[in-house]
Amino acid sequence: MTTRNVLGVAAVTCGAVLLMAIPSAAHHSFAAEWDSTKCRDFTGVLRKLDWQNPHPYFFVDVKENGKVEQWSFQAYSPVTLRRNGTDRQVFLDNVDKDVWIRGCLSKTGKAHAAAAGTLKFSDGVMRQVGQIQD
Amino acid sequence: MTRRHVHRVLATLIVAAALAVWVQGLGAQSAQSAKDQYTIKPLPPGGPTPRLADGHPDFTGQWFPNGAGQGVSGRFGVDPAAIPQFDRKLTPEEPPQFRPEALAKIKSMTATELELSKSSVNCMPRGVPAIWLQNPYTTFIVHKPGLLAQLYEVLNNWRLIHTDGRPLPKSPEPFFHGNSTTRWEGDTLVVESTGFDERTYIMPNGWYHSDDLKVTERYTRPSMNYLIVEIMVEDPKVLLKPWKSAPRRWTLGNGEIFEFYCTNNLELEELEKLRQQELQQKK
Numbered sequence: 001m002t003t004r005n006v007l008g009v010a011a012v013t014c015g016a017v018l019l020m021a022i023p024s025a026a027h028h029s030f031a032a033e034w035d036s037t038k039c040r041d042f043t044g045v046l047r048k049l050d051w052q053n054p055h056p057y058f059f060v061d062v063k064e065n066g067k068v069e070q071w072s073f074q075a076y077s078p079v080t081l082r083r084n085g086t087d088r089q090v091f092l093d094n095v096d097k098d099v100w101i102r103g104c105l106s107k108t109g110k111a112h113a114a115a116a117g118t119l120k121f122s123d124g125v126m127r128q129v130g131q132i133q134d
Numbered sequence: 135m136t137r138r139h140v141h142r143v144l145a146t147l148i149v150a151a152a153l154a155v156w157v158q159g160l161g162a163q164s165a166q167s168a169k170d171q172y173t174i175k176p177l178p179p180g181g182p183t184p185r186l187a188d189g190h191p192d193f194t195g196q197w198f199p200n201g202a203g204q205g206v207s208g209r210f211g212v213d214p215a216a217i218p219q220f221d222r223k224l225t226p227e228e229p230p231q232f233r234p235e236a237l238a239k240i241k242s243m244t245a246t247e248l249e250l251s252k253s254s255v256n257c258m259p260r261g262v263p264a265i266w267l268q269n270p271y272t273t274f275i276v277h278k279p280g281l282l283a284q285l286y287e288v289l290n291n292w293r294l295i296h297t298d299g300r301p302l303p304k305s306p307e308p309f310f311h312g313n314s315t316t317r318w319e320g321d322t323l324v325v326e327s328t329g330f331d332e333r334t335y336i337m338p339n340g341w342y343h344s345d346d347l348k349v350t351e352r353y354t355r356p357s358m359n360y361l362i363v364e365i366m367v368e369d370p371k372v373l374l375k376p377w378k379s380a381p382r383r384w385t386l387g388n389g390e391i392f393e394f395y396c397t398n399n400l401e402l403e404e405l406e407k408l409r410q411q412e413l414q415q416k417k
Contacts, residue, residue: 032249033404054254054396074400076208079271079287079392083205108407128208 034115036133038105042071042114046099046121049091053078058091058116060099073103073116075129086127094121104133173211177203177385180358183321186279191321191355193277196391197384199270203359204387207270219382230341230367231374240340246409252338255405257396259291261310261334262327263349263365267379268338274391275361282316282323287391295325302328310334312349325351336367344371359386 044062047070055074062071081087099121103114117132184192200206202216220227232240243251253260253268260269271288282295293311306313306329314327327349335342350366365379 032245032408033401052398053394054257054399055401057400077394079394080205080207082392084208086208106404108404108411110404126210128210130208 033107034104034133035107036104039102039117039133040105042073042101042103044068044071044099044101046091046094046097048095049088051078051088051091056081056088056091060101069112071112071114073101073114075116081129084128086129090121090127097122102132102134103130171211172213172216174202174204174206174209174216175213176201176216177359179356179360180386183355183357186277188279190279190318190323193275193282193323193353193355193361195361196272196274196387196389197361198272198387199382199384201383201385203385219384220380222380225380227380228377230336230377232341233372233374236342236372240342243340244409244412246405246412248338248340250402250405250409251335251340253289253334254338255399255401257289257399258333259289259310260286261331262293262312263351263367263379264334264336264338265291265293265311266351266363266365266382267336271394272387272391273384274389282325285391287394289396290394297323302326308332308345312347319352321354323353325353327351342372343367343369346371360384361386 042060042062044060046058046060048059050057050059054077056078057072057074060071060073061068075081076084078088099119101114101116101119103116106113106115116130118126118128118130120126184194186192198204199219200217201219202212206212206217249255253264259265265273265284265286265288269286269288271286273287274285276283276285280296280298282297284293284295286292291310295314295316297316299317300315302315303313308329308331310331310333312327313329314325316323316325318324328347330343330345330347330349332343332345346369348368350368352362352364352366354362356362361384362381363379363384364381366376367373367378368376
């Protein structure tokens with residue numbers, strides 16, 4: 001093998017090895033109704049639960065600027081919540097207790113309504129209850 | 135180039151390659167370590183194909199549209215390898231080739247109209263073949279000689295496919311799940327269906343169908359834990375040529391399906407408001 005050939009093989013081998021080390025990427029999407037640019041944190045007290053298909057809603061008294069207002073939060077379907085370990089009983093066990101929610105506002109500007117992405121009850125466990133946007 | 139130069143270049147390349155291998159090794163170790171931390175992993179194939187008394191594969195089971203054999207939505211610790219139903223590199227799925235007028239109709243839909251057309255929003259049955267192409271929930275199949283019963287968790291829909299060789303009706307009623315006839319090709323059950331309700335969509339992207347829609351489903355169960363479903367869509371009024379899905383894999387669950395009557399989607403009201411806004415903007 002000539003010097004040029006040896007260099008060529010070595011360069012190709014190095015290039016192949018370096019290429020194999022590059023990781024790949026992924027992406028996801030969001031529905032039409034909620035505004036992924038208007039997501040925020042909420043803290044309050046869970047007051048009630050409306051467990052229905054295709055989406056359950058839970059209602060939280062959120063205290064802001066010295067005023068308490070009740071917000072409704074939409075979640076995944078009951079089937080999905082049941083399978084991911086945040087079933088109806090988990091919500092019921094946390095009524096009248098503190099809750100933290102990360103959610104996104106409605107595109108129509110509907111007052112006091114949001115789609116919940118993640119939440120924590122007083123046990124501090126992070127739970128996914130809807131699509132995460134950020 | 136002198137011999138010394140050659141040696142220097144070679145030495146540099148070898149060091150670079152060694153570094154790359156080392157870095158890649160670290161990456162592989164960290165990937166392996168991440169894999170070990172996943173609590174939801176791909177379901178292995180399992181034992182041999184179960185069979186009916188007549189020797190044909192038995193498709194009975196609760197089937198998840200993912201590789202895990204359990205729910206993956208909204209869960210942490212899911213191995214990404216356990217999510218897809220097929221490998222887009224190994225079995226690529228060609229996009230449908232629409233007739234120009236069909237493509238124009240689809241493109242004319244606004245984002246909200248598209249959303250309102252979705253079964254997951256309007257609570258209409260997904261229908262066939264959408265139930266196998268755009269359904270994140272489970273399907274329970276009860277299979278016996280002469281009958282394949284499909285119990286769809288989503289919307290509590292069900293479908294009975296008679297596998298006794300009966301032909302397609304000459305003048306089929308338009309059903310959401312169509313009218314079906316079946317045949318075996320070896321271990322593959324082939325289901326051909328015609329006569330579909332025109333309110334369903336093939337995919338949740340505006341892909342509508344005509345009254346000429348013909349759907350061919352091919353079912354195989356290569357092992358205990360895997361069900362493979364391939365779909366062919368023929369619709370000359372909408373497509374320039376038939377469309378074939380990749381062989382999509384469903385995995386065996388623990389048998390639990392839940393009630394899911396879709397009765398009160400509050401999203402519809404909001405989406406109607408958005409639609410009205412879109413119409414106002416068009417004027």
